[in-house]
Amino acid sequence: MRFFFRAVFILLAIMPLSGAVFAQNNELQTEDITFHGNENIPAGEIRKVMATKFPSVFSWFPFVKRPVFNESVFKQDIRNIENLYQEFGYYDVIVHYTLRTNLATNLVRIIINIREGRPSLLDAINVSVTGQGRGNALLIQGIEKSILLIRGTPFEINVYDKSKQNIIEYLGNNGYPNATVEGRAVVDKQSFRVTANFNIFTGSTTCFGAVDIMGNTIVKNSDILNELTFREGQLYSRKAVFDSQRNLVQLGLFYSVNIFPSSGTAGSFVPMEVRVDERKERTIEIGVGYGTEDRFRIQSAWTRRYLLGGLRTLRAGIWHSSLTEGANVTFNQRYFIDRQTNLSGVFGYQRDFFVSYSNESLSSEARVSRTISTYIQGYAAYMLGLNRPVSTNPTIVQQLRATNPGAYYFVAALRLGLEYNTVKDIIYPEHDRLYSLYLEPASHLLGSSIDYIKAIFEARVYEAITDSVVAAVRVRVGAIEPYRFTTQIPIFERFFAGGAYSIRGYGYQQVGPKDSSGNPLGGDYLFESNFEFRFPITKNLIGVSFIDGGNVFLTNFDLSFSNLQYGIGAGVRYNSVVGPLRLDVAFPFTPFYRVQFSNYQFYVSIGYMF
Known part of the structure; x- marks a missing residue:
């Protein structure tokens, strides 16, 4: 079994970089392709117009076969290179090539010589x-x-x-x-x-004509008109039509929205039709799922849309898994103060069942969120919470004296968040960034029985490094500091790490300091980092190889290389109708020393890690 995991892991880990195809022994295989003379167009751009496969940097592995060389395909590549140069203004470009074949090994080395000439x-x-x-x-x-x-x-x-x-x-x-x-x-x-x-x-000047709204029986015409970025008499704009359709869809009140000129119309004023397919005012949804850590989970929600005849939503939900259960009621009011500002509130009960402790909480929050620009959103909230650790391991209590089982902790805090998000494709982002900052000061001035300041910063970067491979990086840093008469942070506010959405290769919350019985203590400081290579295997199957690293620290940051814990592994994502199905296998990893293949961890869930 141990040998099997080693073999599977090594194979999956190098797949994104290999790109090899298996050739028969009597076929020529490409050993190397080099370019000479391409001073104004990078080799990477030239490779994009070529159908001939380039050998992998891992071609020296005995089981990685080199790509088969097809000279007819390669000759078409030469014509494609010439066309590429002509697209950039080099009309007298000359491209020729030299093939150096080793018949003993059936390997061919290709040298492509380019005389760019003078640009037009x-x-x-x-x-x-x-x-x-x-x-x-x-x-x-x-x-x-x-x-x-x-x-x-x-x-x-x-x-x-x-x-x-x-x-x-x-x-x-x-x-x-x-x-x-x-x-x-x-x-x-x-x-x-x-x-x-x-x-x-240009043709004739065209303006928007009268607007006819169809399909709505619940949502008022006035609320639909307020989402349109055009008015009767304004100059026609395709962008205004697109933006209006997007605004209506984002209300969450319609299954579909279509905006188009009335058929058969002509002239300087074009009447517009807005056709909507309304969702039901009241819906009940039930969902089930499975994850390695929370096991079987179920949740249900009742939603009331367009509450009191306006852009308000009321939602009541319940959920249960092996890690958490609870119920809450949320309220959302769109366009509070202005169109960029929303108001929301939530009241709920939750019980958590973690490795070292269980906790009951009753909480409420009032939040004002605002869209600052296309990519930047922020929010400010006031939170009240009543927490009661109901089950804590005795050895934990000895070391964390601020955590008293059965005691009530009243927390009152501000929650402040700011996010910069350019992610367009949440399934497979390729050139995107997401940065977020979260602050939570809890103070006696707000009515809290404990005083602390919590801060969390997270950065996610997605970048396509080749036509088929995307590098994804995530870094998360957190800190919580007690002050005034609070000398130690209770366990339910501490940071924990390890698991499917943290540092893979370890069990849930198993990274960081532990007590004498091996129970995680959590800490006041957190550092997590994840690096992934994502690459397509088939149309709906994505492969992943990754390295994770981080730790939880009791009293201060110690980010030295030797004080972090690492995990290494590989996995696949299958794009199903319910979202990406995720399977990862990971191992604890000591850099430059060894991979602990015997301590593997499997992770099954829905969705990407980040």
Whole structure:
């Protein structure tokens, strides 16, 4: 069994970097591909237009086969490279290659020589505007700003095409939805000069007409109209239509929303139709799931939408798992004060069943959240909580004297949060960032029986490092400091680490200081880091290899390399209809020393770790 896990782990861990295919013994295999002469286009860009597979950096492994070499495919790659250079203005480029074949090993080394030549520079930009917008100086100025080409620089055909798209988009957002852009670039190969022509027909000016709302029987017309970013008489804008549809969907009141011009309409004013498919006012939802740590879990929620005839939602939920159970009621009021601000409140009971202790809590919170910009959101909340540790191991009580089983702890605190989030695809982000900061000061001035300040910072970075491999990094740092008459933090407010969503390779909450019986004590300081390679295996199957590291500290940070605990492993994610199904296997890991294959941990859950 131990050998099996070693073999599976090593195979999965190198899969994202191998990319090898298995070839028959009598077929030529690619040993190496090198480029010479490509001074202005990086090799990475050239590789993107090639169908010929490049050998893996792990090709020296005995079981990693090199890619099969197909010369007919490679010759088409040479033509693709020439076309690529021409797209960047190098019209007299010459590409040739040399094959060095070793018949004894069936390996071929490929050398691609590129003579880039002289680039053709953009000499002139000619813009011709016809239609009703011809004499509009501001409109023409906007058209010129939409052109990305720069005189005196190498002419790039993709920038020329993008400029045409920008013009269409600009006109479509400024009252000319039927505009067209034609034209071509004229290349003088003798003088290496290019003239870019744009022939623009704006058509007639178009404005939004009357709005007809259909499909709503519960939501008022006025609430739907308030979500539209256009009004009757305004210049037609495709962006305004898209933004209006997005606003209505985000209300959570409709299954579907469609906004489009009324059929058969023509002229300067276009009537608009808004068709919605309303969700039911009252719904009951039941969900079940399974995770390695919380085992079988079930939850149910009753939701009342459009409460009291407005944009208010009331929700009551209950849940149970092997780690936690509880019930709560939440209320949400959209557009509190203004359209960027929401008000919410929650009141609930929860009981937690952790390794070292169990805790009962009754809590309430009032929160005001605000959208600051497209990517930045923040919130401020006031929280009241009554906590009672109901079951704590005796050895824990001896070391954490601030934790008295059966005693009540009244906590009153402010909760402040700020988040910067550019993640667009939550399933498989590739070029995104998420940074969050959380502060929680609890004070006797607010009515709290314990005084502390808690802070948590988290950063997540997702970056595609090749066409198929995404590197994902997460760092989480937390600290809690007692003050005034509070000298020690009760166990229910301390940090814990280890497990499927923390540091893999260890059991739940098993990273950090422990008592003499091996029960986790938690700590006042936390550091967690996770690094993943994510790579596609099939259309719906994603492979992952990862290294995690971190620790929990009792009294102060000690981030030296030797004081962190590490885990290493691999896994898969299957994109199912209920979300990504996740399976990981991980092992405790001592850097530069050994992997503890005998102490493996399996993790099964739904969704990505981060």
